[in-house]
Amino acid sequence: MTDDGPRPVKTTKTSLALARAVRDSGGATLSDLADRLDLAKSTVHNHLHTLVDEGFLVRDGDTYHVGLQFLPFSEHARNRNPLYSTARQRVYSLAEETGNEADFIVEENGRAYTLEYAIGESTARGLSESSPFRAGNRFHMHNCASGKAMLALLSDERVREILDRWGLPATTAHTITDEATLFDELETIRRQGYATNDEELIDGYRSIGAAVTGPDDAVVGAFSVGGPAYRLAIDDSSTREIAQLLLDEIDALESELPV
Amino acid sequence: MTDDGPRPVKTTKTSLALARAVRDSGGATLSDLADRLDLAKSTVHNHLHTLVDEGFLVRDGDTYHVGLQFLPFSEHARNRNPLYSTARQRVYSLAEETGNEADFIVEENGRAYTLEYAIGESTARGLSESSPFRAGNRFHMHNCASGKAMLALLSDERVREILDRWGLPATTAHTITDEATLFDELETIRRQGYATNDEELIDGYRSIGAAVTGPDDAVVGAFSVGGPAYRLAIDDSSTREIAQLLLDEIDALESELPV
DNA sequence: CCAGTTGTTCACGCATTTCGAACGACATGC
DNA sequence: GCATGTCGTTCGAAATGCGTGAACAACTGG
Numbered sequence: 001m002t003d004d005g006p007r008p009v010k011t012t013k014t015s016l017a018l019a020r021a022v023r024d025s026g027g028a029t030l031s032d033l034a035d036r037l038d039l040a041k042s043t044v045h046n047h048l049h050t051l052v053d054e055g056f057l058v059r060d061g062d063t064y065h066v067g068l069q070f071l072p073f074s075e076h077a078r079n080r081n082p083l084y085s086t087a088r089q090r091v092y093s094l095a096e097e098t099g100n101e102a103d104f105i106v107e108e109n110g111r112a113y114t115l116e117y118a119i120g121e122s123t124a125r126g127l128s129e130s131s132p133f134r135a136g137n138r139f140h141m142h143n144c145a146s147g148k149a150m151l152a153l154l155s156d157e158r159v160r161e162i163l164d165r166w167g168l169p170a171t172t173a174h175t176i177t178d179e180a181t182l183f184d185e186l187e188t189i190r191r192q193g194y195a196t197n198d199e200e201l202i203d204g205y206r207s208i209g210a211a212v213t214g215p216d217d218a219v220v221g222a223f224s225v226g227g228p229a230y231r232l233a234i235d236d237s238s239t240r241e242i243a244q245l246l247l248d249e250i251d252a253l254e255s256e257l258p259v
Numbered sequence: 260m261t262d263d264g265p266r267p268v269k270t271t272k273t274s275l276a277l278a279r280a281v282r283d284s285g286g287a288t289l290s291d292l293a294d295r296l297d298l299a300k301s302t303v304h305n306h307l308h309t310l311v312d313e314g315f316l317v318r319d320g321d322t323y324h325v326g327l328q329f330l331p332f333s334e335h336a337r338n339r340n341p342l343y344s345t346a347r348q349r350v351y352s353l354a355e356e357t358g359n360e361a362d363f364i365v366e367e368n369g370r371a372y373t374l375e376y377a378i379g380e381s382t383a384r385g386l387s388e389s390s391p392f393r394a395g396n397r398f399h400m401h402n403c404a405s406g407k408a409m410l411a412l413l414s415d416e417r418v419r420e421i422l423d424r425w426g427l428p429a430t431t432a433h434t435i436t437d438e439a440t441l442f443d444e445l446e447t448i449r450r451q452g453y454a455t456n457d458e459e460l461i462d463g464y465r466s467i468g469a470a471v472t473g474p475d476d477a478v479v480g481a482f483s484v485g486g487p488a489y490r491l492a493i494d495d496s497s498t499r500e501i502a503q504l505l506l507d508e509i510d511a512l513e514s515e516l517p518v
Numbered sequence: 519c520c521a522g523t524t525g526t527t528c529a530c531g532c533a534t535t536t537c538g539a540a541c542g543a544c545a546t547g548c
Numbered sequence: 549g550c551a552t553g554t555c556g557t558t559c560g561a562a563a564t565g566c567g568t569g570a571a572c573a574a575c576t577g578g
Contacts, residue, residue, distance in 0.1 A: 073315075138331060
């Protein structure tokens with residue numbers, strides 16, 4: 001719960017908090033939620049019923065689940081920018097070409113959202129079930145390759161704004177937690193045109209990312225390709241190869257777009 | 260705004276109504292929303308700020324858009340049932356094999372939600388931008404093939420419950436608007452094992468659908484394949500061919516699942 | 519059969535939301 | 549360049565409407 005400018009609508013916030021709790025617990029009961037959020041059962045009862053009525057939650061016996069009503073909204077957001085749809089399709093070819101994991105990520109409100117994700121050479125359509133990178137996941141900007149690639153193209157001012165709001169939490173021993181170090185890194189990224197992530201998010205996971213910019217040079221999103229550290233050696237020629245692949249793909253995308 | 264059993268949380272409802280209005284208008288300004296929902300500007304102001312703070316809306320200049328915060332929820336719902344993920348992958352093969360449009364649909368709260376959609380032989384990954392069948396869209400059960408296929412497997416009681424809640428609105432001249440006619444149709448569907456939709460949803464669009472049932476014989480969802488009427492002649496051998504393809508696919512899916 | 523759950527209902531009192539009017543910022547008009 | 553029209557924002561005041569807790573019903577398991 002961050003600071004919220006004017007008068008926040010507390011009621012809405014608790015409703016949303018409930019929805020979040022239901023999601024994060026993967027199905028919860030009324031009393032369960034009541035004492036998790038420290039609310040009266042009757043309060044929770046009313047909120048849950050409203051959310052069910054609206055379709056945002058589903059009741060199955062006595063446990064509540066996330067409803068499909070979120071889908072019309074998320075798909076709307078996901079396709080709002082026509083570039084998103086185009087970019088999402090490229091994720092699959094990137095995954096296949098490299099045989100690794102690929103995703104397309106977008107910045108919103110200082111956080112990175114995965115819009116599309118695929119694994120190469122594995123399951124049919126590359127839909128993995130339990131990957132930390134599934135579509136819809138949210139990351140901090142400073143500890144993933146795509147995030148850093150995007151930060152590198154934003155104004156220092158905006159970067160600072162983001163860091164102030166979300167901080168630099170560490171998820172591994174390699175996460176950059178120092179502002180100055182991050183700015184140095186961003187400089188390097190700008191120079192070489194792509195970003196790398198060397199186990200900064202997840203132990204044993206490396207990735208390479210590059211940002212996509214729109215006709216007005218504003219950053220729209222970023223692609224990244226990643227995999228287990230033993231397969232993606234940093235500073236290797238293979239890294240540069242993948243980076244080049246990314247950059248080519250992005251060039252093609254960008255030149256295709258400018259309507 | 261349907262009736263809501265106990266005491267609805269009005270505040271949450273207006274917040275959600277705002278989000279919906281933003282989505283349906285594809286970006287709206289504060290005052291725009293204020294007089295569309297007949298609320299004071301200051302009220303709208305507070306709601307919008309809370310929603311932005313939570314990430315469910317995004318502010319771009321003075322217009323608000325749907326935010327990506329819906330994504331973590333919808334993807335959660337979309338993958339909750341492991342069968343969903345598996346089924347979604349089949350949609351692509353169905354689309355390619357038939358060269359038509361294919362989708363996988365699920366019933367929730369009496370409405371049909373498209374979980375996955377693809378077009379055969381067209382664009383790379385079959386992601387269409389402006390189809391009425393895109394993932395995340397919501398239909399009534401009575402005027403689409405998948406919907407009818409699912410209704411046919413529900414108890415008469417539950418069917419009536421759904422009809423009571425959502426009615427039988429007509430979208431074309433062929434839509435079934437009479438309850439008795441619908442029940443006759445459901446009987447036919449049960450007999451032949453699949454459902455057809457002959458321009459009942461959209462003029463010039465036909466489709467064939469069949470339901471998927473879980474280990475406990477409960478209906479989980481339905482596949483459908485559809486296309487322009489001139490290509491899919493009803494009562495033709497080609498219809499039965501597609502229906503057979505669907506049923507085979509579903510058989511394979513069902514036998515693969517029962518863990 | 520009683521002591522645990524569970525979710526549900528209800529009346530009350532206070533916190534919250536709602537409203538409306540006034541403000542500043544910006545653009546467009548004459 | 550002044551006036552008028554937007555736009556979003558702020559604030560005080562009023563009452564609506566939310567939150568609470570206790571009492572209820574329906575089940576479950578000891």
